Amino acid sequence: MTAARGRPSLTERRRQETRLEIAETAAALFAHRGYEATTVEDIATAAGISLRTFYRYCAAKEDALTPVVTSGVGVLVRELATRPAEEPLTRAVRAAFDASVSARRLADPEQVRRLVRIMGTVPALRMRWLAAGRDMQDQLVPVLAARKGVPEDSMEVRLLACALLDAFGVALEHWAGQDEPGDLAELTLRAVRYLHLDAL
Known part of the structure; x- marks a missing residue:
């Protein structure tokens, strides 16, 4: 099924939701622990995703x-x-x-x-x-x-x-x-x- 004009497809909406969940997890960790003390592994674990999935959405920690x-x-x-x-x-x-x-x-x-x-x-x-x-x-x-x-x-x-x-x-x-x-x-x-x- 194609998306209505101007409306993201279901797949893209799911991607956006995953990106936002990763971002919110990273934001909470950075605010609580500090940027340097937070690793990509910490973000992935807290978000309930694999490192591979993290890097599928974010090229580096600072992109999260x-x-x-x-x-x-x-x-x-x-x-x-x-x-x-x-x-x-x-x-x-x-x-x-x-x-x-x-x-x-x-x-x-x-x-x-x-x-x-x-x-x-x-x-x-x-x-x-x-x-x-x-x-x-x-x-x-x-x-x-x-x-x-x-x-x-x-x-x-x-x-x-x-x-x-x-x-x-x-x-x-x-x-x-x-x-x-x-x-x-x-x-x-x-x-x-x-x-x-x-x-x-």
């Missing part, structure tokens, strides 16, 4: 987290694409962000904060985070271009996608670095409002 980094943005992009075209962009982003937050599966705030700090300080993970950010921009550009009625290859829409994702990243890192971090959603929306998206 990518689905955790990108999954929230994937939800945000899909939600933003469904918002009414006439809705102000700031309001549309807020609604899409709320939906992406509710869909996230790493529920322990302290674990998430530790993980973000690790990702910001381990060079190999930082590089993967930056690379994932470029891929996420590529997902976001078509949606923003359609809302703005401009070509996808315009400099302005790429700048807008970059600014929006950077706002998310800065808010996340700020939240993770605070002794009393407050509410991540409110911090992120404050960062988005600072961009004055509706004036762009």
